[in-house]
Amino acid sequence: MILAGGAGERFxxxxxxxxxxxxxRVVGGRSLLDATVARARRVAxxxxxxVVCGPxxxxxxxxxxxxxxxxxxxxPRRRDTAAAIALAALRVEAVEPEAVMAVLPADHYIPDxxxxxxxxxxxxxxxxxxxxxxxxxxxxxxPETGYGYIRVGEPAGEEHxxxxxxxxxxxxxxxxxxxxxxxxxxxxxxxxxxxxSLRTILAEIERHAPDLHAAMAPLRGRRPTAASxxxxxxxxxxxxxxxxxxxxxxxxxxxxxxxxxxxxxxxESLAQELGVTAGRSRVVDGELxxxxxxxNLLWGQPSRPVALLGVEGLAVVDAGDALxxxxxxxxxxxxxxxxxxxxxGRSDVT
Amino acid sequence: MILAGGAGERFxxxxxxxxxxxxxRVVGGRSLLDATVARARRVAxxxxxxVVCGPxxxxxxxxxxxxxxxxxxxxPRRRDTAAAIALAALRVEAVEPEAVMAVLPADHYIPDxxxxxxxxxxxxxxxxxxxxxxxxxxxxxxPETGYGYIRVGEPAGEEHxxxxxxxxxxxxxxxxxxxxxxxxxxxxxxxxxxxxSLRTILAEIERHAPDLHAAMAPLRGRRPTAASxxxxxxxxxxxxxxxxxxxxxxxxxxxxxxxxxxxxxxxESLAQELGVTAGRSRVVDGELxxxxxxxNLLWGQPSRPVALLGVEGLAVVDAGDALxxxxxxxxxxxxxxxxxxxxxGRSDVT
Numbered sequence: 177m178i179l180a181g182g183a184g185e186r187f188x189x190x191x192x193x194x195x196x197x198x199x200x201r202v203v204g205g206r207s208l209l210d211a212t213v214a215r216a217r218r219v220a221x222x223x224x225x226x227v228v229c230g231p232x233x234x235x236x237x238x239x240x241x242x243x244x245x246x247x248x249x250x251x252p253r254r255r256d257t258a259a260a261i262a263l264a265a266l267r268v269e270a271v272e273p274e275a276v277m278a279v280l281p282a283d284h285y286i287p288d289x290x291x292x293x294x295x296x297x298x299x300x301x302x303x304x305x306x307x308x309x310x311x312x313x314x315x316x317x318x319p320e321t322g323y324g325y326i327r328v329g330e331p332a333g334e335e336h337x338x339x340x341x342x343x344x345x346x347x348x349x350x351x352x353x354x355x356x357x358x359x360x361x362x363x364x365x366x367x368x369x370x371x372x373s374l375r376t377i378l379a380e381i382e383r384h385a386p387d388l389h390a391a392m393a394p395l396r397g398r399r400p401t402a403a404s405x406x407x408x409x410x411x412x413x414x415x416x417x418x419x420x421x422x423x424x425x426x427x428x429x430x431x432x433x434x435x436x437x438x439x440x441x442x443x444e445s446l447a448q449e450l451g452v453t454a455g456r457s458r459v460v461d462g463e464l465x466x467x468x469x470x471x472n473l474l475w476g477q478p479s480r481p482v483a484l485l486g487v488e489g490l491a492v493v494d495a496g497d498a499l500x501x502x503x504x505x506x507x508x509x510x511x512x513x514x515x516x517x518x519x520x521g522r523s524d525v526t
Numbered sequence: 527m528i529l530a531g532g533a534g535e536r537f538x539x540x541x542x543x544x545x546x547x548x549x550x551r552v553v554g555g556r557s558l559l560d561a562t563v564a565r566a567r568r569v570a571x572x573x574x575x576x577v578v579c580g581p582x583x584x585x586x587x588x589x590x591x592x593x594x595x596x597x598x599x600x601x602p603r604r605r606d607t608a609a610a611i612a613l614a615a616l617r618v619e620a621v622e623p624e625a626v627m628a629v630l631p632a633d634h635y636i637p638d639x640x641x642x643x644x645x646x647x648x649x650x651x652x653x654x655x656x657x658x659x660x661x662x663x664x665x666x667x668x669p670e671t672g673y674g675y676i677r678v679g680e681p682a683g684e685e686h687x688x689x690x691x692x693x694x695x696x697x698x699x700x701x702x703x704x705x706x707x708x709x710x711x712x713x714x715x716x717x718x719x720x721x722x723s724l725r726t727i728l729a730e731i732e733r734h735a736p737d738l739h740a741a742m743a744p745l746r747g748r749r750p751t752a753a754s755x756x757x758x759x760x761x762x763x764x765x766x767x768x769x770x771x772x773x774x775x776x777x778x779x780x781x782x783x784x785x786x787x788x789x790x791x792x793x794e795s796l797a798q799e800l801g802v803t804a805g806r807s808r809v810v811d812g813e814l815x816x817x818x819x820x821x822n823l824l825w826g827q828p829s830r831p832v833a834l835l836g837v838e839g840l841a842v843v844d845a846g847d848a849l850x851x852x853x854x855x856x857x858x859x860x861x862x863x864x865x866x867x868x869x870x871g872r873s874d875v876t
Contacts (some may be wrong), residue, residue: 189833303655317790463871465848466863481875482849483539488855490837492849496640498815499832506836513816513833522815525831 177264178212178238180229180282181254185514186442186507189495190475193526195234198282199240200244202440202460203449213241216280218293219300226268227282228260253405258415261370262381262392263405269374270399276300277371277377279417284439285449291435299371299431302336304428309380309422310371312435313364313430319354322441322508324366324418326404332429342428345418364432367439370417376427384424387413443491445509447473452504454488462494473504498525527614528562530579530587530632531604535864536792536857539652539845540825543876547616548632549590552790553799558633563591566630568643569650576618577632578610602756608765612718612731612742613755620725620749626650627727629720629767633787635799641785649721649781652686659772660689660721661793663714663780664787669704672791672858674716674768682779690791692778695768714782717789720767726777734774737763764835793841793857797823804838812844823854848875 184197191197198209201470216225228249238248249267251260261279268275279297286292299310313326319400329341345366349357352443357363382389386416391411395404422428450458455470466483475493476482482492491507493500502510517526534547541547548559566575578599579587599617601610611629618625628646635821636642649660663676679693695716699707707713723731732739739763745754772778790796802810805820812826816833825843826832831843841857843850850861867876 186658231784420593465870465875466866468859470663476849480847480849480852480871485859485863486853487840487851490851492851494849497830499826499842499849501832501834501837501840503843504837509818509835512818516816522831525815 189498235444252409255416256414258420259412266395288435295433303371307376308427308429310370315434319358326364385420444504528577533832539848556813606764607767609762616745645783653721657726658777660779662719665784669708678716735770756849794854
């Protein structure tokens with residue numbers, strides 16, 4: 177189950193309401209969504225892949241992925257991940273009630289498909305055998321302050337090798353804490369990739385998010401109509417699955433993984449991913465005709481060459497109809513720009 | 527005599543070979559050329575204004591200024607200011623041999639037209655009465671390192687109030703010297719505005735630049751044809767009038783002026799002119815939709831809003847088909863960009 181509901185605000189101006197981040201070819205030569213579908217197919221087969229998205233993106237996603245319409249679930253409005261996962265679980269339950277579901281964000285970058293598939297299968301076997309919510313936890317490779325962490329507990333038991341209980345989830349740490357986590361071990365990055373049986377996740381939603389359960393209950397057991405989904409979403413509260421369920425549940429395990437993963441969450445993380453370092457620039461698209469300092473990221477237009485003079489550590493993003501020049505280390509603030517533009521009704525460029 | 531032969535490389539990418547700086551509306555609401563013609567008319571009248579330019583700009587200059595074709599002198603190739611001034615002096619001499627000629631760069635900004643006109647007339651009276659080369663010298667208001675300086679000597683005499691002998695011309699100074707010049711006085715900015723009789727400048731060219739004199743001599747005394755000018759330019763050496771004549775002549779005076787003047791020579795000087803300071807940005811054109819730091823200069827496109835995040839002291843120049851992001855205090859380096867692009871045959875964007 178691929179969650180493609182994000183707004184992708186942090187990749188403005190390349191990403192927009194109309195073209196959110198999963199559609200962008202930021203790295204690896206194809207869109208993040210295409211790559212995610214390919215990874216999912218490797219584990220779930222051609223007929224096991226589903227997508228949840230907003231109504232404005234459904235047609236484009238069907239075209240891009242070739243998925244049949246029935247497996248592109250459309251949320252009538254954005255209600256964060258808990259509602260999307262509840263809708264997805266109920267929809268699949270009607271077809272295959274014993275299924276195990278993996279939840280994959282549509283906009284992450286995981287180049288090692290084979291290792292990913294092997295670990296996801298292992299997590300799925302555990303989720304099929306035990307009533308637990310399994311999260312993949314990525315071994316940290318740097319003291320990252322942009323991710324949440326999973327504090328690892330005891331091993332899950334001999335019959336589940338490689339799986340551990342989760343002691344707690346930790347908010348994005350400050351730099352000192354992040355360094356400590358990395359040094360001491362026992363902490364993993366929370367990649368937002370979850371695996372569970374439908375039975376378990378629906379029971380845990382019922383227990384920890386009863387309002388959401390109540391709102392979604394009318395959808396249970398039959399193929400939902402657009403009207404019934406709309407009604408359910410009118411009542412559904414808006415929670416992330418992390419705070420609504422995972423942080424409250426006592427049945428959460430993690431499967432540590434060590435392959436390369438990034439959520440490509442900001443221009444800075446993309447720059448890092450592409451190998452921008454002091455003195456070395458990278459170009460996603462467009463043409464950099466002059467760059468005397470380096471250390472910059474250019475996302476340009478082929479038709480508009482760019483010259484950078486005396487600057488370093490910048491993201492220069494020419495989206496054709498809007499332009500961003502940002503310090504890479506401030507690129508979290510891109511959300512503020514989108515917020516300000518939306519507040520001023522600038523739907524032309526958001 | 528307005529010299530409009532410059533390449534305007536330092537305003538790349540807004541200025542180009544095809545659209546050099548005089549055509550740009552950088553400040554004051556109209557093009558620098560239009561404003562220069564208006565200033566010149568104030569002193570020389572409708573029929574006293576001439577322009578020297580390259581063949582690629584002649585038609586546009588005629589259209590923009592409304593000058594008759596005969597008063598737009600076309601240089602067949604660029605040969606720096608000494609040749610342009612020699613051509614101009616010979617051409618006017620054929621019509622009005624007793625004339626006094628003021629040489630005005632086409633791309634400077636002088637908002638106080640009235641004060642400018644009064645001082646130019648005063649300089650012209652001196653140049654008509656004495657066999658001297660008069661340069662206007664601007665009273666420095668800051669320790670500028672981007673201009674050449676004039677070292678002021680003795681007063682020119684009672685019959686020429688306000689005029690002084692020039693002791694020497696000084697190359698662009700370093701910061702310490704520029705501060706000393708400003709503190710001690712006795713130094714003026716060399717604004718490149720000259721006034722002299724045709725007789726005097728032609729005699730001084732003959733004395734100090736005999737090769738140029740020889741190359742241009744065939745043009746003397748008759749209306750030159752395109753072919754004769756082409757031949758003359760084939761032999762003409764390429765010198766700035768400053769080094770070829772003014773720095774060698776013993777008959778150079780200066781008229782100190784205290785009105786506001788800038789050669790708008792770089793993005794930095796334009797930013798200064800427009801009032802960019804720490805925390806305060808300025809927009810020449812286009813739309814700045816976000817700017818959390820300030821202190822930036824935007825030269826944009828109306829159709830492409832720009833957001834600046836975490837950056838200050840930058841020039842962001844979106845010329846439609848090319849983009850520059852430069853530190854304002856490094857904007858002298860824009861020439862390097864143009865040089866590099868020309869070396870790579872990129873006439874599409876130079």
